[in-house]
Amino acid sequence: MSHVVDDAPLSSFHKKLALYSSGGPFVDGYILSIIGVAMIQITPHFNLTASEQGLIGAAALVGIFFGAFLGGWLTDKFGRHLLFTVDLIALVACSVAQAFVNDAFWLIILRLLIGFAVGADYPIATSLLAEFTPKKWRGPLLGAFVTMWFVGAAVAYIVGQFLLTFEDGWRWMLASSAVPALIIVLLRIGTPESPRWLVKVGRYDEATKVLKRVYGPNVTLADLPEEAGECVSVGQLLKSGYGKRMAFITIFWTCSIVPLFAVYAFGPAILEALKLGENLAHVGSAAITVMFLVGCLVAVFLVNRMGRRPLIIHSFLWSGLALLAMGLFPDADSWIIMTLFAAYAPLIGGTQIMQWVYPNELFPTEVRGSAVGLASSLSRIGAAVGTYLVPLALTTLGIGPTMIIAGIITLIGMAVSIVMAPETRGMTLGEAAALPGKTPAKASLSQRVAN
Incomplete structure (x- = not known):
């Protein structure tokens, strides 16, 4: 079987697609982080209770839960191309609307809708990127996808600190997420449909045109790598052999993001509780964001060299130990606390990039978007x-027990990965998605075209 597509060199098309696809996590990181800074002004402005603060912080995550699953189902049913641009338009409108809210209720509703739009983008963008990317670059590019989350978070802290100097600056903070979202929408216009998806729905002529446009005039459907022969519907997903894979992805994803999202939503409050001064807490949040980004970049470098399985296990282990140390010694000197926080940030990077590598590699094209969306949705319940x-x-237990709980959750992710994490390094999408004992059917594509 030809390997023209899977062994293709990394082209300018692939680089642009990776950049445009990563716009979703950039906006997600921006949105989930800017709220932590904005809450400094929002809390006294609306006289929020601790429960209301939690609802505002969690609303976008609840929206992601619903949006990721629906977006995944829609992208499998109607294709990746259309939804790749449409889903972020709603995000622009809701972001601007946040500037005009006058009570906590409507802010929670808008954060919920924004999360819905962000969640829908994840399975759409990652499915498209995975299905175009050569196997050598699939892990690094999908891993690099999540690094933009931390870039967005870092930018949010910078913008937020600047706007804190203005009265009602929180309104401008929350509305500002419309700017990157609009830019991303404009850049994505003209992105072609996935040829793998087009083949799955029988649109062979269109698939051929896309292959020639992206890979060269001599490339045909015969150069498109085969995938697992069986067709798994969304309804059959959990009942089939893919149910175990879905369980693994959901559990490790949840264990990875529960502590991380909590840190980002309430980073300054956590650092202040650890007895850092208010100014140092805000500066520390921005610095730790940079360390998160560094950790993801290191993990992108290691994902092919170290392998998927060792990377995720070690990432959970050492980051979990850093959280436990913070919980056991909450009264340590400030430089020790900052060192432990700075250690946790890069060490958790391996689990962060695998959130997008594993789901896109372990499921076939016909349900890839739905599987990614479902896993993303389920993980957001815990988050x-x-x-x-x-x-x-923080109010009832204190900072020490809170950080110990975060460490235990992280180490549970390590234990699950030891038992369930597969190794997919060097495999084609078809090989990685095939269930144990089954291989991609080489003749199935030619037979479908002939029929």
């Missing part, structure tokens, strides 16, 4: 609950 409980935990 939303965790984010909601952070201010309550």
Whole structure:
């Protein structure tokens, strides 16, 4: 079988697609981080209770829960191309609307809708990127996808600190997410449909045109790598052999993001509780964001060299130990606390990039978007609950027990990865998605075209 597509060199098309696709996590990181800074002004402005603070912080995560699953289902049913641009238009409108809210209720509703739009973008963008990218570059580019989350978070802290100097600066903070979202929408216009998806729905002529446009005039459908022969519907997904894979992805994803999202939503409050001064807490939040980005970049470098399985296990282990140390010694000197926080940030990077590598590699094209969306949705249940409980935990339990709980959750992710994490390094999408004992059917594509 030809390997023209899977072994293609990394082209300018692939680089642009990776950049445009990563716009979703950039906006997500921006939105989930800017709220942490904005809450400094929002809390006294609306006289918020700890419960209301938690609801505002968690609302976007709840929206992601619904949006990711629906977006995944829609992209499998109607294709990646159309939804790739449409889903972010709603995000622009809701972001601007946040500037005009006059009570906590409507702010929660708008954060919920924004999360819905962000969640829908994840399975759409990652499915499109995975299905175009050569196997050598699939892990690094999907891993690099999540690094933009931390770029967005870092930018949010910078913008937020500047706007804090203005009265009602929180309104401008929340509305500002419309700017990158609009830019991303404009850049994505003209992106072609996935040829793998076009083949799955029988649109062979269109698939051929896309292949020639992206890979060269001599490339045909015969050069498109085969995938697993069986067709798995969304309804059959959990009942089939893919149910175990869905369980693994959901559990490790949840264990990875529950502590991280809590840190981002209430980073300054957590650092202040660890007895850092207010100014140092805000500066520390921005510095730790940079360390998160560094960790993801290192993980992108290691994902092919180290392998998927060792990377995720070690990432969970050492980051979990850093959180436990913070919980056991909350009264340590400020430089020790900052060192431990700075250690957690880069060490968790391996689990962050695998959130997008594993789901896109372990499921076939016909349900890839739905599987990614479902896993993203299920993981957000724990993340939303965790984010909601952070201010309550800080008030009732204190910072030490709160950080110990975060460490235990992280180490649970390590244990699950030891038992369930597969190794997919060097595999084609078809090989990675095939269930154990089954291989991609080489003749199936030619037979479907002939029929």
